[in-house]
Amino acid sequence: VQLEESGGGLVHPGGSLRLSCTGSGFTFSAYALNWVRQAPGKGLEWVSSIFGDDNTTYYAASVKGRFTISRDISKNTLFLHLSNLRADDTAIYYCAKDQTIPPYNYGMDAWGQGTTVTVAS
């Protein structure tokens, strides 16, 4: 199982960015997929998840209305569209796969190496 993020970079406050995460070695459509971020020197913060045939999504309150999670199963790619970015969105963004197929959940057993988003003027 491998996950690889891309798309990070430097963006101005109020700007937008799209992160991608390509997965391999597992049935991409079957598992819940997640974004977790880590601000510099800080702890982990769950950001968003997507799963199910109906693409059910959940968001942290801190990003709801500004970030959008989606996936392209045909390309085994997970996305996170970030908009109206703020300085406190600066972080490493990790994608992570749930260990089991919904509705069961036993933590996130595979993680990418992360992509860095810096929001600064």
Place this chain on the structure above:
Amino acid sequence: EIVMTQSPATLSVSPGERVSLSCRASQSVSSNLAWYQQKPGQAPRLLIYSASIRATGFPARFSGSWSGTDFTLTVSSLQPEDFAVYYCQQYDNWPRTFGQGTKLEIK
């Protein structure tokens, strides 16, 4: 939102010692709790799930337990490679929430 509180923030211990890390949930999460290990410059790794089941690749010196809303990660005999930051996370309810982490450092 369920708040996960880890204590202490930092723990200074010597190799070979036994150590216990605490995580408390603000409400019941049943056994729907995971522990992750993160080393500097690396992504987190799933260590424990369902509060007490050790993930693949981790030795038996790591164990998890729980009682009510209190969860404990125990390392029976610390090895040099165990010094890292440990996070708990509940997945019983949305939003999934992490504790703030406990850093194990060498004394």
